[in-house]
Amino acid sequence: MTHRLIGKPIRRNEDARLLTGRALFVDDVQVEGMLHVAFLRSQHAHARLKDVDLTAARRRPGVVGVYGAADLGDYGRPGPLLVPPPPIAGLVFNPCTQVPLAKDKVRHVGEPIAMVVAESRYVAEDALEDITVDTEPLPAVVDLEAALVSGAPLVHDHLPSNVAAHVVQRKGDYERARAQAHAVITRRFRYDRGASAAIENRAVAARWDSRAEELTVWDTTQAPIPIRNGLARLFGLLETQVRVVAPFVGGGFGPKIMMFYPEEVLVPWAALKLGRPVKWTEDRQENFSATTQERGQLHDAEIAVSGDGRILGVRDVFLHDTGAYDPYGLTVPINSQCTLLGPYDIPSYYSEFTAIFTNKTIVTPVRGAGRQHGVFVIERLLDFAARELGLDRVEIRRRNLLRPEQFPHNHEIIFQDSAPLVYDSGNYEPALDEALRIIDYKGFVRDEQPRLRAAGRHVGIGVVCYVEGTGIGPYEGARVTVEPSGRVRVATGVGTQGQGHFTVFAQIVAEVLGVDVEQVHVITGDTREFHWGTGTFASRGAVVAGSACHAAALAVREKVLELASRHLEAAREDLELAGGRVRVRGAPDSAIPLGELALQANPLRGAVRPGTEPGLEATAYFGPDRGSTANGVHALLVEVDPETALVEIKRYVVVHDCGRVINPMLVDGQIHGGVAHGIGNAFYEQLVYDTGGQLLNASFMDYLLPTATDVPHIETAHRETPSPLNPVGAKGVGEAGAIPTGAAFAQAVEDALADHGVEITEIPLSPNRLFELLAQAEQART
Amino acid sequence: MIVQGTFTFAGPRATVWELLQNPDVLVKALPGAKRLVRAGEDRYEGLMQVGVGPVTAAEFAVTVSLRDKVPPERYTMEVDSKGTLGFTRGGARVELEALADAVTLMRYTAELQVGGKIASVGQRLLDQVAKLMTRQALDALNNELRARLAGGGSP
Numbered sequence: 012m013t014h015r016l017i018g019k020p021i022r023r024n025e026d027a028r029l030l031t032g033r034a035l036f037v038d039d040v041q042v043e044g045m046l047h048v049a050f051l052r053s054q055h056a057h058a059r060l061k062d063v064d065l066t067a068a069r070r071r072p073g074v075v076g077v078y079g080a081a082d083l084g085d086y087g088r089p090g091p092l093l094v095p096p097p098p099i100a101g102l103v104f105n106p107c108t109q110v111p112l113a114k115d116k117v118r119h120v121g122e123p124i125a126m127v128v129a130e131s132r133y134v135a136e137d138a139l140e141d142i143t144v145d146t147e148p149l150p151a152v153v154d155l156e157a158a159l160v161s162g163a164p165l166v167h168d169h170l171p172s173n174v175a176a177h178v179v180q181r182k183g184d185y186e187r188a189r190a191q192a193h194a195v196i197t198r199r200f201r202y203d204r205g206a207s208a209a210i211e212n213r214a215v216a217a218r219w220d221s222r223a224e225e226l227t228v229w230d231t232t233q234a235p236i237p238i239r240n241g242l243a244r245l246f247g248l249l250e251t252q253v254r255v256v257a258p259f260v261g262g263g264f265g266p267k268i269m270m271f272y273p274e275e276v277l278v279p280w281a282a283l284k285l286g287r288p289v290k291w292t293e294d295r296q297e298n299f300s301a302t303t304q305e306r307g308q309l310h311d312a313e314i315a316v317s318g319d320g321r322i323l324g325v326r327d328v329f330l331h332d333t334g335a336y337d338p339y340g341l342t343v344p345i346n347s348q349c350t351l352l353g354p355y356d357i358p359s360y361y362s363e364f365t366a367i368f369t370n371k372t373i374v375t376p377v378r379g380a381g382r383q384h385g386v387f388v389i390e391r392l393l394d395f396a397a398r399e400l401g402l403d404r405v406e407i408r409r410r411n412l413l414r415p416e417q418f419p420h421n422h423e424i425i426f427q428d429s430a431p432l433v434y435d436s437g438n439y440e441p442a443l444d445e446a447l448r449i450i451d452y453k454g455f456v457r458d459e460q461p462r463l464r465a466a467g468r469h470v471g472i473g474v475v476c477y478v479e480g481t482g483i484g485p486y487e488g489a490r491v492t493v494e495p496s497g498r499v500r501v502a503t504g505v506g507t508q509g510q511g512h513f514t515v516f517a518q519i520v521a522e523v524l525g526v527d528v529e530q531v532h533v534i535t536g537d538t539r540e541f542h543w544g545t546g547t548f549a550s551r552g553a554v555v556a557g558s559a560c561h562a563a564a565l566a567v568r569e570k571v572l573e574l575a576s577r578h579l580e581a582a583r584e585d586l587e588l589a590g591g592r593v594r595v596r597g598a599p600d601s602a603i604p605l606g607e608l609a610l611q612a613n614p615l616r617g618a619v620r621p622g623t624e625p626g627l628e629a630t631a632y633f634g635p636d637r638g639s640t641a642n643g644v645h646a647l648l649v650e651v652d653p654e655t656a657l658v659e660i661k662r663y664v665v666v667h668d669c670g671r672v673i674n675p676m677l678v679d680g681q682i683h684g685g686v687a688h689g690i691g692n693a694f695y696e697q698l699v700y701d702t703g704g705q706l707l708n709a710s711f712m713d714y715l716l717p718t719a720t721d722v723p724h725i726e727t728a729h730r731e732t733p734s735p736l737n738p739v740g741a742k743g744v745g746e747a748g749a750i751p752t753g754a755a756f757a758q759a760v761e762d763a764l765a766d767h768g769v770e771i772t773e774i775p776l777s778p779n780r781l782f783e784l785l786a787q788a789e790q791a792r793t
Numbered sequence: 794m795i796v797q798g799t800f801t802f803a804g805p806r807a808t809v810w811e812l813l814q815n816p817d818v819l820v821k822a823l824p825g826a827k828r829l830v831r832a833g834e835d836r837y838e839g840l841m842q843v844g845v846g847p848v849t850a851a852e853f854a855v856t857v858s859l860r861d862k863v864p865p866e867r868y869t870m871e872v873d874s875k876g877t878l879g880f881t882r883g884g885a886r887v888e889l890e891a892l893a894d895a896v897t898l899m900r901y902t903a904e905l906q907v908g909g910k911i912a913s914v915g916q917r918l919l920d921q922v923a924k925l926m927t928r929q930a931l932d933a934l935n936n937e938l939r940a941r942l943a944g945g946g947s948p
Contacts, residue, residue: 054880054909120908140877148882296914703906709913712847 016522017739020676024529025259025513035258037214037229038292045216046075048278048291049135051125051142052301053117056151056370056704057164060115060124060144068127068141073134076285077142078277079125080114086280087111090271091241094340096176097429103177107167107368108338111273111280117146118166118335119372120705121300123273128281128289151370151704155309155330158367166335166368175333176341176366180348180424183359185315188324192315196395200312201773202384202753204305205696207377208716209508211261212293213302215275217282227254228279231261234269234546236504239538241271242279250542257536263508264688265376266303268548270338274301299709303339303375304698306332308347308384314392315359320400320407324359327351327388331366331381334373341366343374343381345427346480350750351385352422352432354439354476354642355411360424370704376548378688379749382479387774390475390754394761395770404758405443405452405474412439412476419735427549428483430637435742437642437668438732443476445728446644446666450474455648464766469651470661471763477751478642481669481743482554482734486634488543489556491520491563493571493627495613497591497606499524499531501563504544505556506536510745511677515553516560518673519739523564524571525588526605543632550641550743553673558633558737566629574608574627639734641742643667645686645755651763656782658694658760660723667747668730671740678744679727685748686725691717692749693756697775768792796885796923797902800931804938806891809899810865812934812941813887822933824926825850835859841874845915845922851878865889872905879909895942899931 028034065077080087089108096104113124125142129135150164157163158173166173189195216229226248232238232255239255246253260267274291282289293301310329316322331344348362397407413420415438422432447453455472463470489503501520505512517531534540544556568588575593576583585596594602609627619625648661665682672678695715699707708714733740753774760781761771769788773780802809812818816837820829829839837857844850853876862868867888874881883905890898907919915922 054875056908120913296910299913701912703908705906705908705912707912707916710847712914713917 014522016518016528018672019674021514021518021528021674023511023514023677024517024533025511029259036211036261037216037231037258040216040229040290042218042288045288045290046128046130046285047132047135048281048289049127049132049139050123050274050297051127051139051144052297053113053120053122053124055117055146055148056120057149057166058117058146059149060113060117061147062145063124064143065125068138071134071138071141073130074127074138075130076128076281077125077138078112080110080112083112086245087114090276090338092340093269093271093338094342096341097345097425097427099178099180099425101179103174104341105170105175107175107336109273109336109373111277119300119370121297121372122335123301126277126281128285151702153369153371153700153702153704155307155332155367155369158369159365166370173368174365175337175368178341178344178348179363181361182423183324185324185326185359185361188359189315189326192323193318194396194399195313195315196392196399197313198391198395198772200310200388200391201307202310202387203307203697203775204377204383204692205698206299206304206714207262207264207266207302209262209264209267212295212298213267213272213274214290214292215278216288216290217279218288219283219286221286225252225254226279226283227256229256229258230275231267232257232269232275233263233267233506233508233548235506235536235538236544237269237546238271238275241269242276245276246283254537254539257506260506260508263506263547264378265380265548267508268376269546270303270375295711296709299714300372300706303373305343305377305381306334306371306374306698308332308344310384310388312388312392314396316396316400318400320396320402320410322355322357322411325351325357325389325392326361328363331364332369332371332374333366334369334371336373337366337368338373339375342376342427346381347384349385349422349424349426349432349480350382350478351389353386353389354413354437354478355389356413356417371700378685379746382746382750383692383753386475386477386751387754387757390751391757391772394758405447408476409440409443412443413437426480426638428638432480433637434478434640435734435736436732437478437640438730439476439642442642442644442666442668442730445730446474446646446664449666449726449728450646450648450662450664452646469653469763471649471651471759471761471765472646473649473755473759473762474644474646475751475755475758476642476644478640479550479743479747479750480638481550481641482635482737482741483549483551483638484555484634485545486632487545487556487559488541488630488632489516489559489563490541490628490630491560491567493524493567493605493609495606495610497530497604499526500534501531501560502534502540503556503560504538504541505547505552508547510547510552510681511674512552515557515673515677519557519560520564523561523568524605526591530591549638550745552745554639554737554741554743555633555635557673557741558739559631561738562631562633563629566631567627570612570627570629571605571608574612575603578603578608578611633737635736637736639670639736639742641667641669641744641747643747643751645751647755647759649759649763651760653764653767653785656778656785658781660690662726663723664726665748666728666730667744668732669744669747670734670742671731672729673739673741675729678729681744682727682748683725685746686752687717687722688749689752690722690756693753693774694776695721697777794905794907794919794923795903796905796927798927800899801892802897802899802935802938804895804897804942806865806889806897808938808941809889809897812938818934818937822930822937824929835862845911846918848878848911848915851876879907879911881905881907
């Protein structure tokens, strides 16, 4: 089937609004009489709250309300468990979710203690200084291993230890594989991640309309429908009485999924209580401690290989830092556990993790959501195994890749969506070959690298493979309507944070209905426009919501054809939809515009036939049985200056297979952004906590984001192995760029420093850290 | 955060000791100190205004308790300060050694836990600011000492 619009680099429908500053963001919301909020946050990582005195703050002119935990009553209950753990035998999970305002104890720096509502943010911030908090500081739980020592301070006093969860998943018999192995390589790996650092911080505005009895909440959420449902439940309102609008959002990356953050439930509460509109916009300082993050894991891993480099089995035991609470369940560590298997045929696997409460900001998915940790471990193990066996590192990967005939491939363990980890489709070796060809692996290793090394330069190459579980259920929906103007409206429940939904969904619908992409008006993230859905996360927007758009468009197309065949007195098989019209093949004069049909479908006189519906409109839903598995290869060239430990990325190649590509330009954009995130993770970004649980680099002066000068030109190539799990054949791509970057970077830097004997088992690196590793290697040699 | 060092006072140990226990002198010597009063036996309370790099100066309520006093040789301090921009908690050990009749060597080691905005945003300047403030305070004390010894009292 040839496509007119699918697969074309169509310009984005939304850009005119964004580039001319007409797009609405939450902070743009201005309502007459609006009040502003500031939060008093804990300075301590761990402390008992003895007294919170709000009297002086309440007396300050311009202050409308000041609230502590005691003022919330029943509303101060712990928030919902957002993602229940999957059904894994023997799984231990201790759910501890946060309360809106801390009551007896604070468990991380930045945890809200009190809320001030005032006529302006200035007054609200000033009033924070009127509040006195009497605390009894407690020793903080910071280090993962120390957290498990008997007698360690407890983050949650009602639990016997700091263990948030313990999970074991097994495939095959690792011990037997180990006994038969030619070599077993064992290492300890540290993989730390950072803040999501979206350009727009979180923001919430709320208004209670007492005449309409409707609560409107503007929220930078990725999942407006779950937030709507939750708020309705909390306030005892009908779901239709709560409208949550996620307008344009300047980057989601995970921490804006349906978190039910304290601020997210308190701002609407204040609007209801005070009967006035209320707004809060997070500042960057707050973002560093109050918006969820990803952080470290500590892996003790080993790989058992045969003499010819076949993987016989992998064993991995790791600790995962979940922060002070675990509202998002086990998604992040289970992603690490599952993604470790990568594109490889691994017959036996033992994976055990312990998630640990610490006195740090809550950990929830950030672009990649734990997948990079798993990729780092397996890719580094393969590098060390190749060295041990005297094999080329590309060759050891090639020998272990799953072959096309092995799909669908069941890995026999449970994924984050509670379904078995089954890869739907894939063709891995050609992707590897394409990456090698683009970066000229052979030529580099054979000629270029020796030549440059002889000239005293330290250049290295990295090549790593990965898979990414994407496009998970449960479902999304869409409503497609042809208006009398001939324009088409598409409404779906997911939120949008810059992905290009207004274009991708429009392309899918325009393809089916034979209209121009610009004629399709997409609405996302407004619960009044579409009632059902889940949200934007897990690289699922195009896959799941896109498939729902496709199904709804097909249903509208059926209505169009039915009506047009009567109008044009032609058989349905002879009709085609093109140029915004239905026409009879071979009879160009016999045609009717879609808008005209839409008018006819909604007559003012006469009768709508029994058994039919008025209008050219349809709603459809799509829910995949399980996620689709995207894959790819990252290859890069680096040059390292061993004296300054600075690393320059010379080339960066991404070969990616996300099934059917709907818009290659947008896929490129997703990959570029992801790689930038990945480079930040590899060499720049790290949240540095001291032993007291204080974040020491909570500003962009000290928390280094990669800038335009640090991110190289990224060369991309697309491969298309369609997914059999959805009608579009699409797989997700939103997180792909960020997932293997750390592993690729480590391999390339290690290769560049081969003569120094540096071994890299941790990410992020930094010039400082790399300098230390160089010094250690130097010491070990002398 | 650890702040440690030595300082040589141009005066006899007993006079240095006396100055170090005198809140009226200390309030003038400590940069940003607005108030320091005796709030009990070996216990002082005060108000300081301190800024660190990008964190604009803000007020901190300070409590200092003296312990293990062995006049005029050594004592330890427990320091607790808090304000809207952060807190510090910790202890310091101060030793005085008479090198000569009018030369006193001070050794000091302070170990402080710093939290809040001054830690999270001011981190990279914190050490320098702490060292600078210590140095300024000690210089000011030394000047006061010289003035007293010269018979002029407080300058």
